[in-house]
Amino acid sequence: MRGSKGKQLSSLIYSVSKNNSKTLEQTNSTTSKPSKKSKIAFRTTSSTDSVSLSSSLLDFQKQKKKEKKEKGLFGAILNIFGGTGTPGSTSNEAAVDSCKLPATDVPEVKKSQEEDIDKQWFSSSSNTFLAHRHKTISRERKEKWVFKNTQGDRFQRLVSMCGDRLGTNTTLAVFGRLKRETGQKEFKALIELCVEKARESQDEDESINHIHRAYRLFEEMKEQGFQIEDEVFGPLLLYLIDMKFEDEFYFFSEVIKEGNSAVLPRLGYYEMLFWIKVDNTDKVQELCSSIVFDADGFHLAENYLLALCETDREELLQLLEVVDITKLSSLDYVSSIFKSIGRVSLEEVAEKFILALKTSEVEADNLSYFICNYAMSMLNLAVEDVISKFEYLHEKLDVRPSITSYEKLVSYCCDSLQVHAALDIAEKMSQLDLALSVEIFYPILQAVEESCELDLVHPIYSIIRRHNLKPSTEALRILINLHVKIKDFEGAYNMLSDLKEMGIKPTSGMYNSIIAGYLREKNLPAGEMVFNQMKNADVKPDSRTFSYLIANSESEEDIIKYFEEMKSANVHATKHVYMSLINAYVNCGQFEKAKQVVLDQGVPVKNINEIKSVVVSALASSGQMSDALKFYDEMKQEGCEIDQKAVLSLIEHLQFEGELNRLLQLLEELKDPDFWFDGCERVVIYCVRHKHLSSAINLLKQLMDQDKMSIYAVLDQVYISLLPLYYPM
Incomplete structure (x- = not known):
């Protein structure tokens, strides 16, 4: 059964392909009707039911009282890209006016979230309250090393912000006015935003509008000569699959593949996912049996395999009976197969495939990697059991473990905070004369902090020194900080001395860790001593x-x-x-x-x-x-x-008598659930202590509405806080 949203969307999309609206004429966009050979025929609609594309676009012509704010916001965008003047100035207002779409291009529809220009542009979110386990970790954890570079997607985030505040159509107009070419990256960010908004929306009309904007962006991309690739259309097709919108899925598939036959195998992946999602076994088997093993057909089969692997369908084994695993074009496909059979514990199948790959002279490192993927994917196994399975299969199949597979296994152990197991693997690599890289210790250092097994810093640093590894300055700062946390200041100082042998110049962060450690111990003279040593070492x-x-x-x-x-x-x-x-x-x-x-x-x-x-x-x-x-x-x-x-x-x-109203007012200011829970606990204690029992009961009821188990923790704290009143020491 399809919901009303699906029916409206289907009707709307079909009318787009059937009628040429004024908007499409002005942009010279064309929409082809689905082919008669399409697997699912689109439903027809009467003229009274069909809704044209132009009638579903966002209306940016706001009332006059909002236009000033809108212009100010556009001015801010212009300034971000190097425009002159201040937001809201005359020059910027003129630029803004020139960016707006004509009234005929953006007819009035139901108000969507995209139109809410009154929102603050740079909102400052409140700090998230740390969970109880994280409270045990020192404040320096927020300086924790981040092992990824986020600078590359900065512009994509800016595009998303513009699209979120202004709307996709107007954002593209702003880029055009700024003479910035709209490329794949910008289109991708805006289409992802449309899909995200469609997923979040609880309003059917608004959700439909977001999908239409994605369609318009597809047409705009094609008009500008861009090929619509997987990273662009993938999120939209996944949304349609999740919503089980069959007609819409095939409509967009036709739009995507028109003049772009290279995407046909990848569309096969999404088509297989769709039939799996709706649990149509007949269609799944029909796709598997329809494969023609020419060049294009084999690529299609690979994508079918990938979809079946991700969903652990039994048809995977049937398809593997006719697809030669040694001929797959990508190691990623092979890895997906081993992960899938690992999740269902098909060890005999895994061994058969490894032997087949071994016979076809696949590199030993890759074979080890596949075994690792299989062992790590097995469900409900303890970490030590996964390691045992990894070692057993390597020995049985006579495959030498690779550095890459060991590193992957170390990361797996660290994700489970099994630091001892990760260190044992590092030691085993050393015994097998495998080259240890310093990067293998980075996830171990993170896991040490998170698991609070700080004493393990000594064996970690010992292995690093024994193998003459040269960590990064940030890794050394973490090592020094771990020494300080266990109050091993001598060990921290020795590390500073070792830097000369490593040929590494100390940084301010390393000295700061030692200074902060002494100051936490209220040893100000020692902190000042380190500060002076820092300056003598020519570290600013x-x-x-x-x-x-x-x-x-x-x-x-x-x-x-x-x-x-x-x-x-x-x-x-x-x-x-x-x-x-x-x-x-x-x-x-x-x-x-x-x-x-x-x-x-x-x-x-x-x-x-x-x-x-x-x-x-x-x-x-x-x-x-x-x-x-x-x-x-x-x-x-x-x-x-x-x-x-x-x-x-x-x-x-604020625990004085007569402050109940003030406390309740402050409690309403706490919007973050974790902060509210802590604040509510303190107000309940205040109410009990000052005998405001009705207010205490009301707050406890609110706690139960949010989390029934939380009330027991609050009652424990009430008991502990009142204990000294009745049993003074």
Whole structure:
């Protein structure tokens, strides 16, 4: 049974292929009707039911009261790309007007989320509350090494932001006005946005509009001479498959393959996925039996295999009876097969395929990789059992384990936080005279931090030194930091000495880890000693160095000394420095000076709300509740967004009699579920302590509505907090 959304979408798409709307005439786009040979005929619709494409496009002609805001937003976009003038200026407004589509091109339809131009352009989201397990990990974890480069997709994110705020049509118009060529990357980002919005939408008309925008983008790509490739059309077809929209799936398939026969094998992959999704076994078997083993047919068979592998269908084995696994064009296809048979534990089949591949002189490293994929895909096995299966199959089939497969196995162990097992594999590689690379220890270091097995830093560093490996400076900083966390300052210092033998220059981050460790131990003289050694080693302190020293200053003179030294060293004051200034002044009893920090001209504008929130937290934590609440109220009057941690700090320290209404008001400010849970727990304790039992019961009911198990944790905390009142020590 198809839902009403599917019926409307089918009717709408069919009418697109049947009628030429004014919009399509103006853009010289054409839509071909589905071929008569199409496997599924499109449903016909009467003229009263058909909806033209132009009647479904987004209407960007807003009321006059919104046009000013819209122009300001367009101006901001122009400035991002190097435009002149200020947002909302006359020059920008003219540019914006020239970017807008004619009224005939964008007829009025039901309002969608895309039209909400009133939203703030750069929204500042609240910090996510860490789960209980992460609370045990030191604050330095947020500096954890990220092993991927996100710079490459920066422009794609910008395109997505523009499409989200302005709409796909208008975004393309903006790019055109800026004389920037719209390429595959831009089209891909906007089509993905359309699909995402269609998935999120609960409104049928709005969802249909998003799919139509994707269709328009397809037509625009074809008009500009682009081939529609898998990375572009894949997300849309997967959405149609998930929604089980059969007619729409075949319609878009026709649009994609028109004049682009190279995508036919890949479309076969999605077609197989569709019939698997709707659980039509007859169609699945029909596709398998229809393969003609010429060049094109074999590529089609490979894509059928891939779809069957991903869904673990029994037809996979039937197809493999007629497809020679040794002739597959990509190792990825072979890996997918071994993963699939691993999930269903078909060991005999795996052994048969390995022997067949071995006979066809496939490289031993690849054979080891396939065995690894099989063992790691087996379900409900403990990590040590996976390792045992990996070793057993290599020995039985006489395949030498490869470096790549061992590295993959190490990552698998680390994902499960089995650090000891990962280290054992590294030692075994050494025994087999396999070349150890330093990269194999990067996931191990992350797992050590997450599992809190910090003592393992010693054997890790021992292996690195024994094999004369040269880690990156960031890996060395993590190693030093791990030594500091277990209070092995001598080991951390020895690592700094080892850097000379490695030919590596120490960094400020390495010294900062040792300084921060001493300061956490309240050993300010030792921290200052490391600071001086840092300068003697010709390592320039950074903003993080000074933020540590300022935050732990014991007098106003020390605060000023470190801040002035930072300015003399031409180190830019970051938000962390200003936060440290606030906390340091509060700790020294200089509450007015703490509040005046936010007035400094150097405070980053983008971080002003976050820094002001620190003032609230610091004042509340030091018992200055009246000042904290006053500062909080001023922020609210100014329309500032207050950090969730600051609100939670107010709730935690506002425990005086007669503050129930204020506490309930603050609790409403906590939008993040984790922060709300902690805040609710504290308010319940307050209510019980001051005998506001009806309010306590109401809050407990709210907790139960969100998470029934949470109420037990709250009651435990209530009991613990009240215990000293009845049983004083």
